[in-house]
Amino acid sequence: MNIPTMAAMMAEGKKPEILFWVGCAGSFDDRAKKITRAFVKILNEVGVDFAVLGTEESCTGDPAKRAGNEFAFQMAAYQNIEIMNAYEVKKIVTTCPHCFNILANEYPELGGNYEVIHHSTFLQQLINEGKVKMKGGGEFKGRRITYHDSCYLGRANGVYEAPRKVLEALDTELVEMKSCRTKGLCCGAGGAQMFKEDEPGEKRINAKRAEEVAETKADIVAVACPFCMTMMKDGVSSDDPNTHTVKVFDLAELIAQGQGLEDIGM
Amino acid sequence: METAQLIQIIAFVVINMAVFYFGGKKFYNIYKNVNLGKDKVIEGDRSERLKNVILIALGQKKMFKEIVPALLHLAVYLAFLITQIELIEIFIDGFTGGHRVLYNAFTELSFLKGIYVLVVNSIEILSVLALFATFVFLARRNLLKVPRLVRSEMNGWPKLDANIILFAEIYLVTCIFMMNGADQALHNNDYPFLLSKGFSNIVLSGLSEGSLHIIERVGWWGHILGVLAFIVYLPYSKHLHIMLAFPNVYFASLKEKGFMSNMPEVTNEIKLMMNPDTAFAAPADGTEPEIPTFGAKDVQDLPWTNLLAAYTCTECGRCTEQCPASQTGKKLSPRKVMMDTRDRLEEVALNIRENGVFVDDGKSLISDEYVSVEELRACTTCNACVEACPVMISPLDIIIQLRRNLILEQSNSPEEWNVMFSNIENNGAPWKFSPQDRFNWANEE
Numbered sequence: 166m167n168i169p170t171m172a173a174m175m176a177e178g179k180k181p182e183i184l185f186w187v188g189c190a191g192s193f194d195d196r197a198k199k200i201t202r203a204f205v206k207i208l209n210e211v212g213v214d215f216a217v218l219g220t221e222e223s224c225t226g227d228p229a230k231r232a233g234n235e236f237a238f239q240m241a242a243y244q245n246i247e248i249m250n251a252y253e254v255k256k257i258v259t260t261c262p263h264c265f266n267i268l269a270n271e272y273p274e275l276g277g278n279y280e281v282i283h284h285s286t287f288l289q290q291l292i293n294e295g296k297v298k299m300k301g302g303g304e305f306k307g308r309r310i311t312y313h314d315s316c317y318l319g320r321a322n323g324v325y326e327a328p329r330k331v332l333e334a335l336d337t338e339l340v341e342m343k344s345c346r347t348k349g350l351c352c353g354a355g356g357a358q359m360f361k362e363d364e365p366g367e368k369r370i371n372a373k374r375a376e377e378v379a380e381t382k383a384d385i386v387a388v389a390c391p392f393c394m395t396m397m398k399d400g401v402s403s404d405d406p407n408t409h410t411v412k413v414f415d416l417a418e419l420i421a422q423g424q425g426l427e428d429i430g431m
Numbered sequence: 432m433e434t435a436q437l438i439q440i441i442a443f444v445v446i447n448m449a450v451f452y453f454g455g456k457k458f459y460n461i462y463k464n465v466n467l468g469k470d471k472v473i474e475g476d477r478s479e480r481l482k483n484v485i486l487i488a489l490g491q492k493k494m495f496k497e498i499v500p501a502l503l504h505l506a507v508y509l510a511f512l513i514t515q516i517e518l519i520e521i522f523i524d525g526f527t528g529g530h531r532v533l534y535n536a537f538t539e540l541s542f543l544k545g546i547y548v549l550v551v552n553s554i555e556i557l558s559v560l561a562l563f564a565t566f567v568f569l570a571r572r573n574l575l576k577v578p579r580l581v582r583s584e585m586n587g588w589p590k591l592d593a594n595i596i597l598f599a600e601i602y603l604v605t606c607i608f609m610m611n612g613a614d615q616a617l618h619n620n621d622y623p624f625l626l627s628k629g630f631s632n633i634v635l636s637g638l639s640e641g642s643l644h645i646i647e648r649v650g651w652w653g654h655i656l657g658v659l660a661f662i663v664y665l666p667y668s669k670h671l672h673i674m675l676a677f678p679n680v681y682f683a684s685l686k687e688k689g690f691m692s693n694m695p696e697v698t699n700e701i702k703l704m705m706n707p708d709t710a711f712a713a714p715a716d717g718t719e720p721e722i723p724t725f726g727a728k729d730v731q732d733l734p735w736t737n738l739l740a741a742y743t744c745t746e747c748g749r750c751t752e753q754c755p756a757s758q759t760g761k762k763l764s765p766r767k768v769m770m771d772t773r774d775r776l777e778e779v780a781l782n783i784r785e786n787g788v789f790v791d792d793g794k795s796l797i798s799d800e801y802v803s804v805e806e807l808r809a810c811t812t813c814n815a816c817v818e819a820c821p822v823m824i825s826p827l828d829i830i831i832q833l834r835r836n837l838i839l840e841q842s843n844s845p846e847e848w849n850v851m852f853s854n855i856e857n858n859g860a861p862w863k864f865s866p867q868d869r870f871n872w873a874n875e876e
C-alpha cells in the first residue's frame with residue numbers, strides 16, 4: 166500500500182488533489198481499520214492523487230457536539246481547521262458519514278471551507294468514469310445484499326442513491342429493508358450513543374434493525390459507516406438463528422473484493 | 432323588518448364582537464408567548480421559503496408519505512378551505528338579516544352565479560367526504576388504536592381535544608345539510624345544489640313549512656356558532672396548526688438536516704482563549720461583558736421559532752412513530768418534547784401574566800415533569816423525526832439545545848461521556864488511544 170501523508174508531500178513540494186480523512190474509527194477500531202485499508206487499496210489501484218494527515222489528524226469533535234459539548238467540538242474543529250488550512254486542503258474524501266457531515270456542514274462557519282465528499286459518492290464517480298472495474302469472478306452471484314442507510318448520509322445529507330449505485334456495480338441482488346431511504350432506521354450509534362449504555366427500554370436499536378435484516382433474507386448487510394458497522398455486526402451476530410450467518414461489509418470492502426484487490430472473507 | 436329578524440341581527444353582532452374580543456385576546460397571547468423566545472436570525476432565500484409554504488403547508492406534500500391518512504386529511508382540509516368562501520355570505524346574511532344575499536344578487540349575472548353554484552356543490556360534496564374521513568379518524572383513534580395516536584403522552588386532554596374536533600366536524604356537516612336541505616325544501620328544491628336536494632327529498636320531505644323554517648334557522652345558526660366557537664377553541668388545541676403551519680414552514684431551517692448550529696457564544700469564548708490579547712479588551716462603556724447561558728434550560732432560552740413550532744405541532748405522532756428510541760421502548764418521544772415545550776410555555780406565560788415578570792417557580796423545561804434527562808439522553812440525532820414531520824418541525828433542534836444546557840451549564844453528563852470528552856480533548860479521539868498510534872493502521876494487515 167502506498168499511503169502518502171500531507172507532511173511528506175509538503176516536504177517534496179507537492180500538494181495532493183484530495184485529502185483522505187480517515188476518522189477516529191477508521192484509525193483505531195480494528196474492524197473499521199480494514200475498511201480504511203480496503204479504501205486505500207482502491208485509491209492506489211485507480212491511481213488517485215491523495216494523502217492522509219496521519220498522526221496530525223484528530224477527532225472532528227462530532228460525538229462531543231452531538232452529546233451537547235459544543236466547547237470540546239469547537240476546540241477540536243479549531244485545531245483541525247488550522248492544520249488543514251495550513252496544507253491548503255481543497256477537497257476531502259472520508260469513509261465516515263459523521264466526519265463527512267460535520268466537515269461539510271459545520272466546519273465552514275468556523276473557517277474550514279472544503280469540498281467534502283463521502284466515499285460512497287466518490288466510489289460511484291470512479292465507477293461511472295470507468296476507473297473502477299469489477300473482475301467478475303462470480304463470487305457475488307446469487308448473494309442477496311441489503312443496504313443499511315446511515316442517518317448522517319441519508320436524511321442528514323440526502324445521499325441515498327450513491328451507495329445503492331455502487332452496490333449495483335456488483336453482480337448481486339439488492340434487496341431493501343422495510344425501513345429504508347428517508348425512513349431508514351438508525352443503527353443506534355449516532356448522537357454519541359456509541360459511547361454510553363442505552364437508556365432503559367424493550368430492546369436495543371440494532372437488535373430491531375437486525376430483525377429487519379432477517380426479514381430480507383439477505384446474506385450480506387452493506388454499510389457505509391464505521392459506526393453502523395459496529396452496530397450492525399453486533400446486531401446480526403447475536404444468538405438469533407435468523408441472522409447469525411449474515412455478514413456485514415462496508416461498500417469499500419465489497420468493491421475491493423469485486424476488483425480482486427483483497428479477499429474480505431465473504 | 433320583523434322583530435325576529437332584528438333580534439337575530441343583534442345577536443349575531445354581539446356574538447361576533449365577543450368572539451373577536453376573546454379569540455383576539457387569546458391569539459394575541461400566543462403571539463406574545465412565542466416572543467418570549469430568544470431572537471433568531473432567519474437565514475436563507477425568501478423564495479425558497481415561500482416555495483415550501485406552497486408545497487408543504489398549502490400543498491401538504493409531506494403528508495403524502497402515508498397515502499391513506501393523507502387523502503382523508505385532504506378531504507377535511509379542502510372542505511374546511513372551501514367552506515370559508517361560503518362563510519362570506521353567511522356573514523353578510525348575518526349582519527344584514529338577508530337570506531342568500533349573494534345568490535340572489537347573482538341571479539342576473541350567470542357567470543358569478545355559476546361560480547356560486549359550483550362552490551356550494553363542492554362544499555356539499557367535500558363535506559360528505561370529510562364526514563366519511565371523520566368517522567375513519569375516530570375509528571383509527573378509538574377503535575383501531577393506531578400506535579402513533581395512542582402513546583401515553585396522548586392521555587387526557589390531547590386525546591379529548593382530538594375527539595372534540597372530530598365530533599365538531601360531524602356537527603358542522605350536519606348543520607350544513609340542515610341549512611341547505613331545509614332551504615331547498617322551502618324553495619321547491621329549486622337550488623341547483625345536488626346533495627342538499629337529495630337530502631331534502633329523502634329526509635325532509637313532507638315536513639311543514641314552519642318546521643322547515645326552524646330546521647333552516649337551527650342549521651344556519653348552528654353552523655355559524657360552531658365556526659365561531661372553533662375560533663375561540665383553536666388557541667387551546669392542537670388544531671392551531673391550521674393557521675401556524677404556514678409561518679412555521681416559512682421559518683423552518685433550509686439547511687441540510689445534518690447541520691447542527693455552531694454556538695456563536697462558544698466560538699467567541701474560544702477566540703478569546705486563543706487570542707488572549709482581546710480577552711482583556713473590556714467593553715468601552717466599562718460594563719462587565721454579559722456571561723451567556725449555554726443551551727436551553729427552559730422555554731425562554733429557546734429561540735422563538737422553537738416556540739412557534741410547539742404551538743404548531745399537530746400531535747400526529749409521525750415523528751415518534753419513526754423515532755428509533757421510541758420504537759425500542761425508550762422513554763423518549765419527539766412528539767412529547769413538542770407538547771412539553773408548549774405546556775411549559777403556557778405555564779411560564781401564565782406566571783408572567785399573574786406576576787408582571789417571571790417569578791421563579793422552581794421548574795424548568797428540563798425536569799421530570801416535562802422533558803427528563805433520561806429522554807434527552809436517548810436521542811441518536813438521527814433526524815427521523817424531522818424527516819417525518821408534515822409541518823417541518825424539528826424536535827431534534829430543541830433536544831440538542833437542552834442537551835447543551837445539561838452538559839455546559841449543569842455538568843450533567845454520564846460518566847462514559849465525560850471520559851469520551853476528555854479523550855477528545857487530550858488524545859484527539861473519543862477512545863483512550865495515543866495520538867501517536869493514529870497512523871498505525873497503515874502498517875497492520
Ligand code: SF4
Nearest residue numbers: 754810811813814816
Ligand atoms: S433525532 Fe432523536 S428524537 Fe428525533 S427521531 Fe432520532 S432519536 Fe428520535
Ligand code: SF4
Nearest residue numbers: 744745747748750820
Ligand atoms: S412534531 Fe410534527 S410529526 Fe411530531 S407530532 Fe408534532 S406535527 Fe406530528
